[in-house]
Amino acid sequence: MKKLNLFLGALATVFFISCEGPQGPPGFDGFDGERGPAGQDGVNILGQVVDIEGTFTLENDYSIFYEFPQSIEVFENDVVFVYLLWDETEDGNGELVDIWRLMPQTRILDQGLLQYNFDYTFFDVNIFLESDFDLATLPAGDTDNQVFRIAILPAESTTGKLDTSNINSVMAHLGITEDSIQKIKLD
Structure with missing residues (x-):
């Protein structure tokens, strides 16, 4: 008998809990709270790409120095990549x-090893x-009009x-097209 009373009590509880009546009227909206402090801005990737052309000579100690102009803002934590125009090929349309x-690049020549290298600060690049x-024994093809x-790139974007080894991936990531690249010929 005890078990029957327990069973009927459980059944009645389930019956009353599962019953729903008509939904009551909606409550009043509360007051808006105070506006909190402004949050931190998200990352805005503003990278830049520029082409430079120069010649390595004994007079410039076989280095090409490029100082960033004021129009190019480079921060201390930005990352700078330098790519060498290695060759040209034709696509399917000619x-x-x-x-x-991506530099550094090493060439094995008859004379020995030649490396195109660079270093940078947030003020300049030295190639x-x-x-x-x-x-001085290098032919003009390795030194002239390189x-x-x-x-x-902002550090956050790297x-x-x-794929930083692929200049096309870097440019696509930055939203830069070939036509928008500034070309500078150094003396």
Whole structure:
């Protein structure tokens, strides 16, 4: 009998809990609270890309120095990549396509090893040649009218899966087109 009373009590409880009546009128909206302090702005990726052309000579100690103009803002924590215009090829339509290589780049020559290298600050980029032989023996094709593409990226934008070895990926990430790149010929 005890079990029957317990069962009937549980059944009655379930019956009353599951019953719904008509929904009551909605309550009044409360007052808006005070406006909180402004939050921190999100990351705004404002990278820049510029092409420079210069010649390595004995007079410039086989280095090409480029000082960032005031129109290019570089912060101390920004990352700078330099790409060397290595060659050109044709696409399926016969149009020339540039082949860029991320620096440093090393070439094995008859004279020895030649390396195109660079260093940078947030004021400038210095591109220079290093070798284990006399640089004066280099042919003009390795020194004259060399073209470099300099990409400046905020440090926040280099995290993740960005392929920095591919200049096209970097430019797509920054939203920069080939037509918008400033080209500078250095003396």
